[in-house]
Amino acid sequence: MAGLRDGPKAEADGASDGSAVATPKVVVDGVDKVYESDRQRVEALSDVSFTVSEGEFVCLVGPSGCGKTTLFRTIAGLEAPTGGEIRLDGEAVTGPGTDRGMVFQEYGLFPWRTVRGNVAFGLEEQGIEEPDRSRRIDEMLELVGLDEFADAYPKELSGGMKQRVGIARALAVDPEILLADEPFGSVDAQTRDMLHEELLRIWSETGKTVLFVTHDVEEAVKLSDRVVVMAADPGRVREVVDVDIDRPRKRTDPAFAEYVDRVRGLIGE
Amino acid sequence: MSVEVGTDSETGATTETVTGGDTSEQSSIGSLSDLDAIGLAYGAVGTGVFLAIWQTAAMAVGRTYLLPSPVEVATAFLVELTAPTSFTVPFVEISVPATRLVANLLQSLLHYLPGLVVGSVLGIALGVAMGWSGRLDDALTPVTRFLRPIPPLAWIVFAIVWIGIGHGGAAFIVGIGAFWINFYNAYAGVEGVSTHLREVASTLGVDDDLTMIRKVILPAATPSIATGVRTSIGQCWMIVVAAELFGAPGVGFQIINAAQNLATDVSVAYMAVISLVFLVSDGAFRRVERRALAWRD
Numbered sequence: 001m002a003g004l005r006d007g008p009k010a011e012a013d014g015a016s017d018g019s020a021v022a023t024p025k026v027v028v029d030g031v032d033k034v035y036e037s038d039r040q041r042v043e044a045l046s047d048v049s050f051t052v053s054e055g056e057f058v059c060l061v062g063p064s065g066c067g068k069t070t071l072f073r074t075i076a077g078l079e080a081p082t083g084g085e086i087r088l089d090g091e092a093v094t095g096p097g098t099d100r101g102m103v104f105q106e107y108g109l110f111p112w113r114t115v116r117g118n119v120a121f122g123l124e125e126q127g128i129e130e131p132d133r134s135r136r137i138d139e140m141l142e143l144v145g146l147d148e149f150a151d152a153y154p155k156e157l158s159g160g161m162k163q164r165v166g167i168a169r170a171l172a173v174d175p176e177i178l179l180a181d182e183p184f185g186s187v188d189a190q191t192r193d194m195l196h197e198e199l200l201r202i203w204s205e206t207g208k209t210v211l212f213v214t215h216d217v218e219e220a221v222k223l224s225d226r227v228v229v230m231a232a233d234p235g236r237v238r239e240v241v242d243v244d245i246d247r248p249r250k251r252t253d254p255a256f257a258e259y260v261d262r263v264r265g266l267i268g269e
Numbered sequence: 270m271s272v273e274v275g276t277d278s279e280t281g282a283t284t285e286t287v288t289g290g291d292t293s294e295q296s297s298i299g300s301l302s303d304l305d306a307i308g309l310a311y312g313a314v315g316t317g318v319f320l321a322i323w324q325t326a327a328m329a330v331g332r333t334y335l336l337p338s339p340v341e342v343a344t345a346f347l348v349e350l351t352a353p354t355s356f357t358v359p360f361v362e363i364s365v366p367a368t369r370l371v372a373n374l375l376q377s378l379l380h381y382l383p384g385l386v387v388g389s390v391l392g393i394a395l396g397v398a399m400g401w402s403g404r405l406d407d408a409l410t411p412v413t414r415f416l417r418p419i420p421p422l423a424w425i426v427f428a429i430v431w432i433g434i435g436h437g438g439a440a441f442i443v444g445i446g447a448f449w450i451n452f453y454n455a456y457a458g459v460e461g462v463s464t465h466l467r468e469v470a471s472t473l474g475v476d477d478d479l480t481m482i483r484k485v486i487l488p489a490a491t492p493s494i495a496t497g498v499r500t501s502i503g504q505c506w507m508i509v510v511a512a513e514l515f516g517a518p519g520v521g522f523q524i525i526n527a528a529q530n531l532a533t534d535v536s537v538a539y540m541a542v543i544s545l546v547f548l549v550s551d552g553a554f555r556r557v558e559r560r561a562l563a564w565r566d
Contacts (some may be wrong), residue, residue, distance in 0.1 A: 075470075076468075078468050078471070078472070088448070093469075094471040095476075096468070096471040096476075097415060097472070097474070098472070098473060098474045100472065101472075102469070102472040103467070104469065106465060108465055108466060108468075108469035110466065110469075110488070110489075111487070111489075111564050111565070111566070112491070112562075112564045113488075113564075114487040114564075121473050122473035122474055123482075124484075125473055125474030125475055125480070126474055153563070153564040154564075155564065155565070155566050167474070173473065173474065247366070
């Protein structure tokens with residue numbers, strides 16, 4: 001899984017690696033997001049701050065309306081914060097970019113492109129030529145276990161398969177972090193369990209930093225190193241919970257249930 | 270006779286209503302090959318009954334010029350199909366042997382095709398531009414809304430004074446018809462592209478408008494654009510008939526000319542030519558469309 005790009009960011013990482021503390025990969029620094037219209041003012045995010053370390057798996061959980069999707073979109077650069085800033089490797093995020101690989105709940109696959117074509121999209125934009133492009137696509141499809149469906153169109157795939165294409169496409173451009181917004185929200189429970197295993201495997205194989213938005217507390221406890229628990233009205237960080245259970249984690253483990261209860265308690269469920 | 274023709278030209282002009290009706294009609298025709306044997310049998314029976322009623326009615330009327338029978342029409346069709354004449358290839362001015370029917374069809378194609386192609390390309394271009402750019406949309410919507418309801422044939426005066434009667438003028442009229450159909454389909458297609466897909470593309474490194482249009486907007490709008498092109502392929506034949514009223518040579522002119530000479534069997538034979546040409550071109554386009562847009566749900 002060697003990176004295709006040896007960009008300046010990779011070098012910057014090396015330079016700032018002097019300290020013993022893990023490098024903060026993502027810094028969410030006092031982010032506010034206010035939607036104002038003539039009639040009302042909605043405070044979607046209020047002074048949200050937390051950091052994600054290099055290689056860490058962090059989940060954002062919270063009740064609906066806590067602004068987690070807004071935060072996701074802001075980190076993605078699809079929306080600008082009204083206050084504070086988001087830094088990736090020390091650089092402020094000002095717009096969307098391939099340094100953040102995005103996985104969406106609704107997949108967002110290009111229906112006119114095959115599985116292979118979807119994975120190729122970002123690589124084409126990066127100007128990666130053949131045969132490197134094909135090699136990279138093959139590598140990604142193998143990673144998500146879709147090599148046999150390379151030439152299928154999205155309409156021929158199940159929800160779980162579509163999301164694997166989404167993950168492969170996001171990872172193909174070798175982003176600094178993987179950002180996922182309820183990626184498994186539209187698949188059935190069994191498929192979700194399988195995709196969890198796969199995502200964890202991909203995470204450990206690629207060593208990517210993952211920021212994962214979900215409303216499912218069990219999902220968050222199962223996957224992440226740390227859970228950022230958010231609260232609504234206004235959207236803010238209630239607490240950050242370190243999940244200290246060895247992987248693979250089992251729902252039947254009493255410790256697992258304890259974490260779930262604790263996070264649920266914080267959310268107020 | 271002229272009343273009938275007048276109705277025809279109106280039909281060609283009121284594109285929107287006709288389009289809606291046509292689509293369902295076309296889909297039933299297009300799926301002919303998929304029908305099962307029983308369906309085909311029903312189709313054969315329906316056709317037979319229709320022809321029998323027509324034949325009986327024609328025999329009852331007893332006068333060809335009032336109502337030509339299917340046999341008379343078929344005979345006239347075969348005569349036109351085989352009667353030798355010549356066709357002058359434009360620009361090079363070389364005369365080649367042809368039959369009357371083929372020569373007339375080629376004459377029609379000489380304005381149908383340029384009108385269809387140029388009108389479609391311009392319509393798609395403006396539709397995409399306005400669908401993409403909100404500013405351009407705001408600026409031009411009053412103009413397009415105002416010009417759009419004007420039937421293509423109403424522009425005949427300008428076709429005549431600017432270009433003259435003949436292929437050029439007829440192509441102009443056909444082009445106007447093709448333009449609006451394609452404009453609206455392209456516009457709707459581009460407007461309908463989800464912002465989600467655009468956002469996805471932007472997170473994958475697309476950061477300029479041209480790339481976005483080329484790699485996301487156009488492919489996503491293609492089904493709608495293709496529908497526009499297919500609709501205009503049919504509609505433009507109706508416009509051809511109307512445009513040829515004013516003296517451009519071709520199939521439509523033959524329909525009118527023969528009718529005025531009370532040779533209604535020949536007139537109906539040329540109506541059948543338009544039907545056949547439409548069925549063939551529409552079927553061919555559908556085939557291409559199905560293959561090219563296999564990714565659709």
